[in-house]
Amino acid sequence: MTKLSPLKRGVVIFIILGVLTAIEYYFGVNDFPSILLWTVAIIKILLVLQFFMHINKVINPNQGGHE
Amino acid sequence: MKNSGFWFLLVVIAAVGIVFGFVVERPYTYRGSLIDPAVPAPEFSLLSSQGGDYRLDSRTGKFILIFFGYTHCPDVCPTTLYEMKEIKARLKDKAENIEFVFVTVDPERDTQDQLKRYLSSFDESFFGLTGSTEQLEMVWKDYGVYREIQETDNSLGYLVDHTSRLYLINSQGELMMTYLYETTLDEIVSDLNYLIKKADL
Amino acid sequence: MSSINNSIVSYQRKLAISRLGLWLFFTSDAFMFGGLLVTRFYLLGNKSLNLDRTLGLLVTSILLTSSFFMNRAEVMVSERNHKGFITSLVITILLGISFLVGVIGLEWGSAHFGPGDGAEGAVFYMMTGMHAFHVLTGLIFLSLVLRNGLNKKYTPEKHYAVEASANYWHFVDVVWIIYYPVLYLMGTM
């Protein structure tokens, strides 16, 4: 995942998040058990934390720009 | 690959969700008292407030919710009819699979026009059924409807004590469920949602 | 040579501390949003709020797209692509505003219950209101960053304000990622 250029990676993550939202909407409308909604929500959050918010930077601070 | 821990965590969460979501299937519990095996609904053909006769066997393919009451009823009947209107609203597009029927327990005063006028304040599509006392008595007996006249001295004339149960007939014309007056709106809507979805499959 | 090295190290340390501070703020803010989340289930249980789900999907995709452009803006500023940074930032701000219009304008208007109508009203307006307020402060933050960006204050080495505003914007998006299914999709009709 990290071999892509930061811009391209942003696009890939955006597409994944979009697809997950669509799946979530499908689950919601067709009354699937709500644990599935929670799972999709948690996966989306982890993706945003990791790739959009760069949570790792909090731990290894001297890592300048975008890895 | 530094991110391997991250992807592993993602896969674990997804797996847990799918297992608990699809594999652990919780059976749906009905809120009303289920009649199992469903019994063919006792047949009747009564004068309808929408004109003509309302024959039960000609309504297969639709769910029917029947309530026994009368227009001069002070409290339970108006609240139940209002709840029926609310149920229809909550079911949105699924509502055309269900019909709401109001059978009178006071044929002397509840004529077709009286029922039509009374139901127009709730919902035009509701069916108000009346008929001769003999006809209705047969229906009351079939559906186990308890009916007792209470003489009162005030202007309302007499009151009628009657069963406040809702009867649900499924799309095959079988009596499958009864709901008590206390069953909340959400419970009935959730049951009907489930049943209509199951019938469509 | 070593003084330059020292100033770089001291900037790195300052950067690390401000990042830690920001993330601690996110944790405490998350506890507040968590409290509201628990109230939704405590008051309404498994009942659905019967909201307009397509409108919910629309505002969610708006916020997601704005989050995407925010990421682009942050990446471009660290690659010295000034024009790209400004356009992406402007798009993010515009999408943020349309999200607010969507929630406050359309959603609050079309919800079939008022703020005073019992538990449903309280839960819905409090959760979306508090979140929308964070979107508003995020927009203010972003417009300050835009103003500084236009004055070319940010360089690939020093642009922490952009990173902070981006993280704040993504945090607000993360909150909505949970609030969207909880408010719109969950619960039996």
Next chain:
Amino acid sequence: MVVGIRNKLVLRLLYSLIIAFIFGFMISEVSFQILTKNTEREVEIYEIKIPEGTSERVEKGFPIPTIPESMIFFEGDKIIVRNDDRVSHQLGPIWVPAGSTGTLTLEKPQTYSLACTFQPSKLMGLEVRPRLTNDIRLQGILAIGLPSGILVWLFSIVIFPIDSKKIEVNSNYEE
């Protein structure tokens, strides 16, 4: 050496979460015992039969079998009434047509009014106590464990900071 900090932190997070979940488990178990005072019981199914010819006996004045109001139920218990008679019967909240069975799952404490009337005899209350299901127990532990886990983790870093001095110096030389 940077990976050293990360592994230490993640490890400490795991320990804090484990401590917090144990703490959560104890709190929720104790509170459940105090609040509900109910024993852990499997779902109970109450079978009641209405034998053939009950309607004749009722006419002769014999009482129809009914559910004693002193009975205590738990959430999820079921009452199944089997009606072998030729006439439909009403038993407690359940109305059963002839030759069929009526099943009612008790969800919450409920006073059933059997008819639209003002006679008290037609009101019937069934005491239904909440049942401690695993779902509720899990939610209790999660609600206590997760937030306190994060707090324990943060406090542990403040009280016992990871020795970054040693790690800090090495990373400078590496660059």
